[in-house]
Structure formats: structure tokens, C-alpha cells
Amino acid sequence: MKIIVCIKQVPDTTNVKINPETNTLVREGVESIINPFDMYAIEEAVRLKEKYEGTVTALSMGPPQVESALRESVSLGVDEIYLLSDRAFAGADTLATAYTLAAGINNLEGADVVLMGKQAIDGDTGQVGPGVAENLGLPHITDVRKIEEIDGNGYMTVQRLLEDGYVRLKVKLPAVLTVVKEINEPRMPSLKGKMRAKSKEMKVWTAADLDIDKERIGLSGSPTWVTKIFTPPKPKGGKIFQGETRDTVSELLDELVKGGIPIKRGGGK
Amino acid sequence: MNDIKVIVEKCVGCGLCIKACPYVAISLVDKKAVINEKCTLCGACVDACKRYQAIVITRTTFSGQKVAAYSGIAVLAEHRHDRLSSIVPEIIGAAKVLQKTLNKKLSAILVGKNVKHMAGEIISYGVDEVWMIDNPKIDDFAEDVHASLVTDILLEKKPEIFLGGGTVMGRSLLPRVAARLLTGLTADCTELEMDPEAMILKQTRPAFGGNIMATILCKNHRPQMATVRHKVMKPAKKADDGHEGKIVEMDYIDIPDSQVEVLEFVKEDTNTVNIADADFIVSGGRGLRDPKNFKLIEELAQALGGAVGASRAAVDADWIPYSHQVGQTGKTVNPKIYIACGISGAIQHLAGMKSSDIIIAINNDPNAPIFDVAHYGIVGDLFEVVPELVKQIKGK
Structure with a gap:
């Protein structure tokens, strides 16, 4: 089985702090990491490989420094790594990104399963997975929380997380899946994997290597334009109650009722 | 060709663009902004430099619909x-x-x-x-x-x-x-x-x-x-x-066959699980210390007619299923009232609940970051405060 996992390198927002005076992000020393949701996609891809045999290829689009993210994926069990990197790809919105990644997947002559995280923690859109599927003409399933099985006829059964439960779906491969955290617990890189990651050959493809319409990539392939970026207003200092529990609770509830907040308070005084 | 350019004559070296850049792609060299290859052409710096108009992105877009x-x-x-x-x-x-x-x-x-x-x-x-x-x-x-x-x-x-x-x-x-x-x-x-x-x-x-x-x-x-x-x-x-x-x-439109077969829908207890749809969410975190203490959270949620949320710490410890997780790697919620009990308020958790209408924090550490975003807070032991809340809400 051929598995492609699409990953994104993102700033590690875990370490992002807000400067209390300027109310702006403090970005000094913010490291780049593999998008956390993609870590689950990598792990799931490697588990599929271990269960059903095959290869796992990691694919990413971005500037040259994304190499470190792809190498890290090798230490986690990925076999082959490809980077789509070209100044012409810069500025891509989700439409252009999906188009470009799909072209990369086509260059790899497709896959049985394409996996990625449900969204990236910088953009938080979750739009690239379905977009890649559309460009490849494949079905997609988002928010997969479990891959139950792949049967002998090439049908995959998955559980997809919804707001009020989950739905079990059966799809004929090839298909594109995006995964949530619940799907697995990613392993730590092995020593052998780390060694392999260092020596692994990474293939870089530019726009010229892909079968694409140059108009449809990067900024020129992006219908959406960011016109303004701002920091959300800082929350005003709240009202903090301290003291005897019975009093603090009662003061809080009084305050809420005074503020017109619909908390029903029962019979007592 | 699409590109981003600093107009050196206009750049005053104020550094506003550096602060605005989400990708650490700008630095000052000889008091002028220089953009490196980390730039994704997101446009944040162009907006930040409105006053001096020293950064421009030239762009063409593929021709669209009429x-x-x-x-x-x-x-x-x-x-x-x-x-x-x-x-x-x-x-x-x-x-x-x-x-x-x-x-x-x-x-x-x-x-x-x-x-x-x-x-x-x-x-x-x-x-x-x-x-x-x-x-x-x-x-x-x-x-x-x-x-x-x-x-x-x-x-x-x-x-x-x-x-x-x-x-x-x-x-x-x-x-x-x-x-x-x-x-x-x-x-x-x-x-x-x-x-x-x-x-x-x-x-x-x-x-x-x-x-x-x-x-x-x-x-x-x-x-x-x-x-x-x-x-x-x-x-x-x-x-x-x-x-x-x-x-x-518009029933003249052809209905294609689905490539996905629906086997079954499994409903989870919506009263406490459906945090996306709830007006009230009561969330528990590490401060609960033991999975069985989620019962306290459930009681308060039930008293309010709300749902139960959880921090990543509580989910990772297997105290409660993932579908309850609020935050960056869980769900983003927007209830009328969000009550955080024993949750310190890591930035990843705040990402998932910060835009709630009213945030109430209950924590024994007055310095917990959750109090920075809370509209109301009680500094105290949640094992006392939560049952007292239930008691007073129910009016017993």
C-alpha cells in the first residue's frame, strides 16, 4: 500500500506569549515544529504501513527550512520525503496550496491513502484536505478518529468525529483522510530513525517539475487576500472573588444575575 | 510576477513590520527592513506599514468568474x-x-x-x-x-x-x-x-x-x-x-452516487458531550486530580443545563474522552458561559475558549493565567466551590 502524508511546518504557538504592554505576540525564539495534528497523521500512516505493508511518503510545501520537518518525519517512520519549494509557491491560500499539493501527489503517481492533520495550528482552516481531494478527484473524510480496517477489496472503514457523536463510514480507496488527535498516540523517534533521518535523501521539486498552471499557484493562484491583521482586544480585568466559599459563590451568582446572565437560581434564599 | 518589496527610501526603520510578521521573516539591517525567505507573502507587514507605505506586494490573480x-x-x-x-x-x-x-x-x-x-x-x-x-x-x-x-x-x-x-x-x-x-x-x-x-x-x-x-x-x-x-x-x-x-x-439536477457508504451514526450523550452546541460549558482540568472527580463537573453542568468540557491535561490522562477536549488540539467553543475549574489556562486551552461570552475561572492559584482572560473568578478550592455552586444554583 502506498501512503502519502502531507505535513506542514508551523511556528510553535505553544511558546507564543503575549506582551502585556503592547498586546502583541512575542515571537522571539519561537521554534518551528511539525503541525501537531500532522504528527497524528504521520503516526497513523506508519501504523497502516506496519499493518498492511507498503511505503509512507511525506510531502510538504514551503520554504527550504521545511527540510527539518520532513527529516523529523523520517525519524518517526516515514520512508521517503519530498519538498515542494519555489518562491512562486509563496503566498498561497488554501485553494492554491491544495492545488499545488495535489500536483505533487500526481507527480508521485498518486497513493492509496492520503493522510493529513485536520488543520494546521497557524492558519486553523482545515480546508486543504478537502481541497486536495477535490483536485485529485478522490473522496475525502475529515475528522477521522479511527481507521477500523481496510478489507481485501480495498474498502476502508473509518469513524468520523461529529459534534454529537460519530459516524462510521466505508470508502473505496484511494481516498483523502484528515485525522484528529484521538486517532492515536504518536511514538517517539527511535535512535535508528534519527540516524536514518540524517542521511535520508530529500527530493525538492520546483514549479517547473510539476504539471501545473503557473497562474494557479502561490499568490497569483489565491483568490483570498489578507487586508488587515490585528491583535484581538485584550480582555479587561475580571472581577475576582476571594474569601469564604459560601460568600464568594453567592457574590458570583449575584453578580451574574445582576449582569442579566440567565442562571436559574432555585428556591433558596 | 508576484513579489514583496521594501521601498528603502520610504522605510524609516521603525520595526512595526517586524512585530506584525507572524513568520519572523523580517529583520532590520542598517535600520531598514529586510525580508527573508521565510516570508509567506501573508501581507501582515503591508498592513502594519500603512503609515509609511514602504512595503508593497505586487500581485496578479488568475482570472476568475465574471x-x-x-x-x-x-x-x-x-x-x-x-x-x-x-x-x-x-x-x-x-x-x-x-x-x-x-x-x-x-x-x-x-x-x-x-x-x-x-x-x-x-x-x-x-x-x-x-x-x-x-x-x-x-x-x-x-x-x-x-x-x-x-x-x-x-x-x-x-x-x-x-x-x-x-x-x-x-x-x-x-x-x-x-x-x-x-x-x-x-x-x-x-x-x-x-x-x-x-x-x-x-x-x-x-x-x-x-x-x-x-x-x-x-x-x-x-x-x-x-x-x-x-x-x-x-x-x-x-x-x-x-x-x-x-x-x-431544483430536482432536475442529477443526483450522483456517493463514493462513501454510511454504516451507522453513533450518538453520544448529547447533554454533556456536545460542547459545540452548548450555551453553558463547565470544564475540568488537572486540578481535579482524579478522574472520578469529573462527577463534580458533571453535576454543575447538569445544574446549569450545560455540557462538560476538559483541558488537554485531563484528556491526555484518560480521565475523559477526547470529544470533550477544548483547545488547540481539541474543539473551539463559544458558549454564553464557560466555567473553567482547576484549569490553569495554558495558551492552547485559551485558544479554544477565549471568545466565550462570559468566562468564569475557579482555581486555587490566584496567579493562574486563566484569571487573565476570566470575566469573573473565584480563588478557592474547587472541591468546595463547585459543590457550593451546585447547591446555591439548585437552591437547596
């Missing part, structure tokens, strides 16, 4: 289990605000099996036309079929704006539709507004876990598409005296 051929607003009437989703009145509410400026027709797309009975309700919210395909072949969860039919309807009806819910379904279906139509889509918007002069939709959304907000335009492509974050927009009210609207049946 903008003038598109008119009016359409919304996706999402539904499940024979009922309209609770987000639908919210999307219609947002659309009606836009309609005031745009002054064009408001329509809804309703696709599925046995959906006709929902059309009247949609109209009563103030919708002018319901573009409907009602066919037993269309399963609730056959999203590929929905995507295909929605695309066909949009191609025929050509609305200039198309809005869907920022729900699991909406955020899966609309990207597929946008990719087929080759137009822009903005995810999970928290603010929508018409630019009254250009008559373009200004779409504002949080990014970087809610740490920054971005306003996005789709100038040359139609429809301008967005998903709307649940529980943010003010829902439309049903008109008392009824609203005149008509149902347009």
Missing part, C-alpha cells in the same frame, strides 16, 4: 436527523446584516432527503428563496453528494456571497465546493461585514490560536465564500407575521 454576473446572498441550510442545525439561524442572522448594506435577495440552499418540511422554517427567518433538492437518494452524511449538488446550484443561481456553518460538515463541504468553483473561502469567520463602497465582503477570522485576527477579501472571484464560527453571530428571529418567501425546487 463578478458582475453574480448577485445576492446564499446560505447553506445544514441539517441532520430531520432538523435544521442550530447554526442555520446564526448564518441567516449574519447574512441579514449584510443584506442591509447589499440590498439584494437572500436565499438558502436546502439539499437532502425529506427536507421539504424545513423550508418553511427557513423562510420564516427572513429568507426570500429556498433553492431545494429533496430526494430520498441523498443521505445526511453523503457529503460528496451534497458538495456536488451545492456546486451545481451555485453555478446556476450565481450568488455573490455564499455562507456555510463552521461546523464539522460545513468545514468539510465548503472547501470542496470552493475548490470545484475555483473561488476563495475563508474559514471560521467571527465577523462579517460589507464594505459599503466596494460592496465586497470583509471576512474576519482568528488565526494562530486566536492570538491574531485577520480580515480577508475575495476581490475577483465569486461567490465570496465563508464558513461562520458557531455561537458567534446573532441568530435571526422568526418573523411574527410570517415572511414571504418561495421554494424553488
